[in-house]
Each structure stands twice: as structure tokens, then as C-alpha cells.
Amino acid sequence: xxxxxxxxxxxxxxxxxxxxxxxxxxxxxxxxxxxxxxxxxxxxxxxxxxxxxxxxxxxxxxxxxxxxxxxxxxxxxxxxxxxxxxxxxxxxxxxxxxxxxxxxxxxxxxxxxxxxxxxxxxxxxxxxxxxxxxxxxxxxxxxxxxxxxxxxxxxxxxxxxxxxxxxxxxxxxxxxxxxxxxxxxxxxxxxxxxxxxxxxxxxxxxxxxxxxxxxxxxxxxxxxxxxxxxxxxxxxxxxxxxxxxxxxxxxxxxxxxxxxxxxxxxxxxxxxxxxxxxxxxxxxxxxxxxxxxxxxxxxxxxxxxxxxxxxxxxxxxxxxxxxxxxxxxxxxxxxxxxxxxxxxxxxxxxxxxxxxxxxxxxxxxx
Amino acid sequence: xxxxxxxxxxxxxxxxxxxxxxxxxxxxxxxxxxxxxxxxxxxxxxxxxxxxxxxxxxxxxxxxxxxxxxxxxxxxxxxxxxxxxxxxxxxxxxxxxxxxxxxxxxxxxxxxxxxxxxxxxxxxxxxxxxxxxxxxxxxxxxxxxxxxxxxxxxxxxxxxxxxxxxxxxxxxxxxxxxxxxxxxxxxxxxxxxxxxxxxxxxxxxxxxxxxxxxxxxxxxxxxxxxxxxxxxxxxxxxxxxxxxxxxxxxxxxxxxxxxxxxxxxxxxxxxxxxxxxxxxxxxxxxxxxxxxxxxxxxxxxxxxxxxxxxxxxxxxxxxxxxxxxxxxxxxxxxxxxxxxxxxxxxxxxxxxxxxxxxxxxxxxxxxxxxxxxxxxxxxxxxxxxxxxxxxxxxxxxxxxxxxxxxxxxxxxxxxxxxxxxxxxxxxxxxxxxxxxxxxxxxxxxxxxxxxxxxxxxxxxxxxxxxxxxxxxxxxxxxxxxxxxxxxxxxxxxxxxxxxxxxxxxxxxxxxxxxxxxxxxxxxxxxxxxxxxxxxxxxxxxxxxxxxxxxxxxxxxxxxxxxxxxxxxxxxxxxxxxx
Numbered sequence: 043x044x045x046x047x048x049x050x051x052x053x054x055x056x057x058x059x060x061x062x063x064x065x066x067x068x069x070x071x072x073x074x075x076x077x078x079x080x081x082x083x084x085x086x087x088x089x090x091x092x093x094x095x096x097x098x099x100x101x102x103x104x105x106x107x108x109x110x111x112x113x114x115x116x117x118x119x120x121x122x123x124x125x126x127x128x129x130x131x132x133x134x135x136x137x138x139x140x141x142x143x144x145x146x147x148x149x150x151x152x153x154x155x156x157x158x159x160x161x162x163x164x165x166x167x168x169x170x171x172x173x174x175x176x177x178x179x180x181x182x183x184x185x186x187x188x189x190x191x192x193x194x195x196x197x198x199x200x201x202x203x204x205x206x207x208x209x210x211x212x213x214x215x216x217x218x219x220x221x222x223x224x225x226x227x228x229x230x231x232x233x234x235x236x237x238x239x240x241x242x243x244x245x246x247x248x249x250x251x252x253x254x255x256x257x258x259x260x261x262x263x264x265x266x267x268x269x270x271x272x273x274x275x276x277x278x279x280x281x282x283x284x285x286x287x288x289x290x291x292x293x294x295x296x297x298x299x300x301x302x303x304x305x306x307x308x309x310x311x312x313x314x315x316x317x318x319x320x321x322x323x324x325x326x327x328x329x330x331x332x333x334x335x336x337x338x339x340x341x342x343x344x345x346x347x348x349x350x351x352x353x354x355x356x357x358x359x360x361x362x363x364x365x366x367x368x369x370x371x372x373x374x375x376x377x378x379x380x381x382x383x384x385x386x387x388x389x390x391x392x393x394x395x396x397x398x399x400x401x402x403x404x405x406x407x408x
Numbered sequence: 409x410x411x412x413x414x415x416x417x418x419x420x421x422x423x424x425x426x427x428x429x430x431x432x433x434x435x436x437x438x439x440x441x442x443x444x445x446x447x448x449x450x451x452x453x454x455x456x457x458x459x460x461x462x463x464x465x466x467x468x469x470x471x472x473x474x475x476x477x478x479x480x481x482x483x484x485x486x487x488x489x490x491x492x493x494x495x496x497x498x499x500x501x502x503x504x505x506x507x508x509x510x511x512x513x514x515x516x517x518x519x520x521x522x523x524x525x526x527x528x529x530x531x532x533x534x535x536x537x538x539x540x541x542x543x544x545x546x547x548x549x550x551x552x553x554x555x556x557x558x559x560x561x562x563x564x565x566x567x568x569x570x571x572x573x574x575x576x577x578x579x580x581x582x583x584x585x586x587x588x589x590x591x592x593x594x595x596x597x598x599x600x601x602x603x604x605x606x607x608x609x610x611x612x613x614x615x616x617x618x619x620x621x622x623x624x625x626x627x628x629x630x631x632x633x634x635x636x637x638x639x640x641x642x643x644x645x646x647x648x649x650x651x652x653x654x655x656x657x658x659x660x661x662x663x664x665x666x667x668x669x670x671x672x673x674x675x676x677x678x679x680x681x682x683x684x685x686x687x688x689x690x691x692x693x694x695x696x697x698x699x700x701x702x703x704x705x706x707x708x709x710x711x712x713x714x715x716x717x718x719x720x721x722x723x724x725x726x727x728x729x730x731x732x733x734x735x736x737x738x739x740x741x742x743x744x745x746x747x748x749x750x751x752x753x754x755x756x757x758x759x760x761x762x763x764x765x766x767x768x769x770x771x772x773x774x775x776x777x778x779x780x781x782x783x784x785x786x787x788x789x790x791x792x793x794x795x796x797x798x799x800x801x802x803x804x805x806x807x808x809x810x811x812x813x814x815x816x817x818x819x820x821x822x823x824x825x826x827x828x829x830x831x832x833x834x835x836x837x838x839x840x841x842x843x844x845x846x847x848x849x850x851x852x853x854x855x856x857x858x859x860x861x862x863x864x865x866x867x868x869x870x871x872x873x874x875x876x877x878x879x880x881x882x883x884x885x886x887x888x889x890x891x892x893x894x895x896x897x898x899x900x901x902x903x904x905x906x907x908x909x910x911x912x913x914x915x916x917x918x919x920x921x922x923x924x925x926x927x928x929x930x931x932x933x934x935x936x937x938x939x940x941x942x943x944x945x946x947x948x949x950x951x952x953x954x955x956x957x958x959x960x961x962x963x964x965x966x967x968x969x970x971x972x973x974x975x976x977x978x979x980x981x982x983x984x985x986x
Contacts, residue, residue: 090871093871094874094875095874095875120874120879121871121875122875122876122877122878122879122882123877126875127875127876128871128872130868130871130872131868132866134866134868134869134871134872135872136869136887138887138890138891147873147878147886148875148877148878150877192876193875193876196876196877202875
């Protein structure tokens, strides 16, 4: 099967503002690719370029092997000739058309087979009784499903989703996300989705492209992105982290948990170690000797609870520990820790903490 | 053709949904803009051609008088509408008194009466031989003019009064909208800070509403400059009248064009004023907290005054003229019917319908073309083309006559030289010429409505339609037109009614012996035969009431507290400065 969508060395500017600088990506057929990044990073512009809603200024766009946009030749195939489906963040349902007519809008030849497809889709999405309703009477979730069906109805070569779940209530989001994912997998269509929600990207994507300030920072599987972030920005996408800065000495950096080996950065350079909030484990009391559940090669330290917050599914702890391992009377730092379940120790209680090496990352200082 | 070819200027900045092939939209936009701009270009060109000593002659004779009279008329009408419009708007918005609910919309009704119609009616009532002076003479036993004093209606003061009576609703409408939009909290804050209702009005509400009022007054002044029927009838020498006099009586097209250019300068100042007002309007709201307005409860004494303040404009601006015309129509309808009333009406309906349709098609085309994203200079041209409403009818009429005359001669000359027969006049003095004039003048109205209608449709609608395989035209047909059908119909209606009322261009551009209701009434009134034409005048007023009703409905809706998304006449207000 030909590769779905290829975007090569895309550059784009709005006036003097460069929003995309040399961005390349591939969205393979049958897979869900996710563009992840904070707002303003250019991911929506990239999606609009893929759709043809913006003309390519620099770089090339290929859809199933055919060029649909080429900046050098000032060529940009208009969106209506590209065979793509785009679902907008606000769904953009046509207010003057019924649900059925909205979905059928893009179908050039409404055959009995396509009709059946729509009816089946409405049935599958629990919208059958709304087929003649107008969009404004539908709930947000229903509108989202209509928009999805509408984008898929003309059998596009690729489906583009712009923040597909951001308009939904938090409580409904997880369920809708799962339903949508299942439906898309059944359809087998190539999907390029834009989101700023890393959890959403992790859940949905086969492939994540992380963007920042108009550039691609990292592209890889969700596992790669989470466990092997290329820099602090990618690592921190999944939530704030504990930072330990310092100068590399003898191939290692001093942290509250002991020396952290840093083979890649030369001695004397600034470096930092980032540890995820959920990458720090806590046991009550002053551990004499090695806690049982702790890996053999791991160092630990003791600290005092400063604050503890119950958040329901998890608890947040603020723990004050010595800045340098083995110097209990020296300077102290505050650790931010997330533990699953309920844990609410008294302030001032002594705890033993250690860091999971898989959740700790080393980067050169910026 | 090479000059007018579409720009393949692939501007890197704003090129949203532009199609890369031959751009019908850019080309069409250019054509429409050129057609619309032609009359004004011709006026300016004509004014610049040497014309002997006409200009010097004008300077020596009439020019000073024209400038002073026009300025006094503008200032008079401006002040009159400012006071009446703002005052009544404040009273009905902020006070509670009997009849308030009715006045809210009734105050708009005088808008339905063209200034020239009200001028004919009051002249008929107030002139020496009219019923009012007759009663006075009978009551006091006066024998002749010299025995008593009575204001002369056919004067500058009369013209100011007439125009104020029918134009104040522009100011009323915008001022009221502005007062309604003002957060009550701002006013209440003013009250708690120790200002009374009156002080609050002058220190808070009025300054906040000032941009809206400025827009209203400048629109009123544009209408004043455009007026021909009233000043012609009252023999008040304003620019509009001067242009016709120089053109027809002194037989000097270039002299008329020079006057027209001076008039255009007046208009530019007004457009500037209006723009300035609008620009400031954007900084309006500091609080989005809107609640039911307080409604000062008035004492019986004050309530009576408030009632009178609102009732008098309605009485003078609509009820009396309508009553006079109505009673005449009952007595003299047979005369009107005998004088080709049906043909005249048919002519009016035909012309107005054609103009409305053309203006709507062109307006939607321009607005959608702008939405598709054109190069910068096409945007500028479109803005320019939509200034037509600000250009007085007299100026447009000259431009169109000259332009079409040139076009006819050119075609005729070419055909004679190359094919060997004479085409004669193809466009001049035809229905085409009048329709063209209407479209140029009212295009801004339809364009403004179409633009406002399109503005309410999110850009993602276009994106959705386009990615679903609909091209630009299909998107317009399948998505935009159905969604904004309501505002388009309203705009068409507004253009239609404005064409029905239009006088100066119709007089000048119509075919020989071709009468519309407006020219028919004008002709009869000039011959002191208003009663015989009253049915026709009444017909114009009735047509004019339609948009007022539409407007009243939207206002009634907006009163419930939710903001009315479509106010047809606010769109009309958009005319001069889209």
C-alpha cells in the first residue's frame, strides 16, 4: 500500500511570522499519526496545509504518491480536489442541513451503497433517531460523531482531525475517544490528528510527532516519546517534572538520589536530570537498608513531608530532601511526587524516596 | 484587456482558499468595481477638462451661496436630528411612561416618508392658499399676506425642518442601539458615585454613545447632500440643485461636474467623520454584564413631557403627512388612476426589482470574492466601489450620463467606421441607464448586507465544504446562500424600497416620457397638483413602511434582552462605510 500522506520540508509564514520551519512528516496508511504540541506551535497550520486550506509556500506535499502541493512551483491543489476528510475543532456542521444531509454533503454520487453506509454509521454511532434533526439540537458529543461521519462519508484518502475532543466535556471525553478510536480502526483509514493533550496522543496514536515553535522535535511511537524523550520539552509534555541541575563531574551528576551517571556529556558541562512526578517512589519511615521493592542498583534518600494533597485517583506529596545525597544537613530541595491511590501522611513525617531510572532523563542544559 | 487581466499575483501573505486556475472571482470583482467606479471617474475627468470661463463664472455668481446654503442645511439638519434622535432614544430607552413600548418602534416610522413627499404635504398645508393660513385668516379676519406673520415654508428653514422630521430616525436608531448596549452597571456605577440621572446621561451615557451618534449624524448629512426633491421644490440653492441648474439651465456639463467634485469633497469629510466614529465604536464595552435597563419611573408631569417629546416627531413626521395624503387619496384617487397610475407603478416596481436583483447578485459576488481572499489592491477597489451610497445622486447622474454618452458615441463611431451603419444611442436614456444608477448607488447596501451575512458564517464552514469536495461556487450555492438567505432577502427589500423612493437620478436618467411614482409625484407637486398625485405619494410611503416594520420586529426581539443578530437597517447604516 502506498504511504498515505507525506509532507516534506514544509515552510510557512503569515506575513513576517514564520510558523513552520522545515517540517517533514509521514502519516502512514492505516495508522493514526498524532501531531502533538502546545497551542501556537504550528500544528493546525500543518493540518490546514495538508487539507489544502492554506497554499504551500515551501516544501512538498504528497498524497498516496501524488503531489498535491509544491511550494517551489507555487502549486497547490484546491481542497475540493484532494480527497481528504477534515474534522474541525468546532465541527463546522452546516446549520441549514439535517444530520443525514450533512453527512451526505461530500458524497458525489449518493448510491444505495453509500446510503447504507450512512445509515449503518448513524446506527453504529447511536444517531439513528437523529437522522433528520438539525445540528443545533444535538449535544456536543453527537455533533462530534456527525462531523466524524461526514468527514469519512466520501471515503477520503486521509482523515485529518483538528483537536477532535477538545470541545467535549471532560467526563465524556475518555469514552468518546475510545469509541472514535475503535471506529477509525474499523475504517482502516490513514488518520492525522492534531492535539495538545499528551494523554490523548498516547491513547490514540500509533505514531506521535511532537512539535514546538514550528519545528518537529521528535517523531516516534508513544512508548519512545514517553520513555525516550529527546529533550526536556518533550519529557515535560506529560506533566511538570523535578529538575536537578548541576555540572557533570567524573561522568556523573549529583542528585538527591545519589550520583546519576551521564556518559554522553563531557565533564565540566552544565547538565540536568529530570524525574517525572510519578517516577519517584515513597515509603513511610526511615528505611534501614534497602527497601524491598526498590531495584538493586538504585540509590535512595530520606526526607520530610511538607504537604500532602488528595486528588482522588492519586495523591500529590511535597517532600523536602537534602540537595546532595549523603549530606543530610546541607541545602534542601523540594520534591514533587505523585503516588497512585490515597496517601496522606502528616506534615513532618519521615519518608524514604527513590527515583525510578526509567522515569529519569538526562539532558544537556539549554 | 491586458490591463484588466486577473492578478496571478500569488501574494504570499493572505491567500486562503484561492483557486490556482483562472480566477473568475478576481476578474469579476475587478469588472464590477470598474463599472461602478466609472461614473465618478467620469465626473472627476470632466471637471478637470478646461471649460472656458465657466468655473470663474460660477465662483463669481453662485458658488459662495451654494457653499453657505449647503453648509447651513447640513448643520441645521445635523443639529435637529441630533437633538430629536438622541433625546427620544434616551427617553424611550431609559424612562418608563405610558406609550413607551409603542414609541420604541413608532419613532422609526417617519423614515418611511421621503423628504420630498413630506415637503409637498407641508407646503400644501402651510402655504398662503393652504388650509392652515386660511383658517387663521378666517379666525382673525385678516385680508392679505401683509396683515399677519406666518413662517415661509419654502425656505431654508423649511427644508431643514422637513429633512429633520424624516431623517432623525437614523440618529435615533443608532443612539438607541448604543444606549441598549451600554452596560447598566456603568450607569449604576455613575449613580452610586453621586451623579443623578441627568448627570449620568451627560457624563456617562452620552459620551459612550457619541461614536454611534456621530455615525448617525454623518449618515443624515449624506442624505441631506443627496436630497434633490425638497431643495428643488423649495428653491433652496444647495449643491444638488446647483448641479442640475448649471447642467440644464446654463448647459454646462463641465461646470456641473466641477460643482459635483466640490460636493464630493463635502462627502469625503463626512465619510471621514463616519469612519472616525466607527473606529472609536470598537472600544465600547468594558463590562459585558447586561441586565434589564432600570427604567426611571417618571412623575405624571415628566411623563407627559416625555410622551409629548416622542409623540410630536411621530405626529409631524408621519401621522399628519399620511393623514393628509390619505384624505386626498380618497377624494382624488380617480385623478391619479386616470393619469397612468398603473403604468407608473409598474415602471417603479420593474426598475426597482431589476436594480434590487442586480445589486444583490453583484453585492454577494463582491462579498464572497473578498472572503475567498484576494490580493490587496482588489480589496481596496471593492471598498472603493462600495462607497457609492455616499455619493449624491446628482453627482452619479452626471457621471452616468457622461459615461454612457461617451460609450454610445464610441460604439456608434466604431460600428459606423467598421460595419457601416449607425447604432444610435444604446444605453443613454434607457431603463439600463436608470438601473445602472440605482445599482451603483445601492450596491454598498447589498454588499454590506452580504458581507455582514457572510461574516456570521465561520471560516470553518468554508473549509468543511471545500474538503468535502465542493468548489468555491458550489460552496456559495450549497452552504452560504442557504444560511444567509434571510439577510439577503432583507437586503434586496431595502434596495428595492430605496429605489422606489429615489428621485434625483431617476429624474435625470430616465427615458423620455418614462414616469416612476417618484418622478410622477415630483412633477405633479411642482405643478401644485399634490392632491391629484397623493395616491402615488401614498404608495411610496407604504412601500417605505415595509423595512420599518422589519426593523421594528428586530427591535422588539432585541428588547427581550438577547441581542438581535440581524438589524436590517443597521446594515443599511453600513452603507457608507462597510
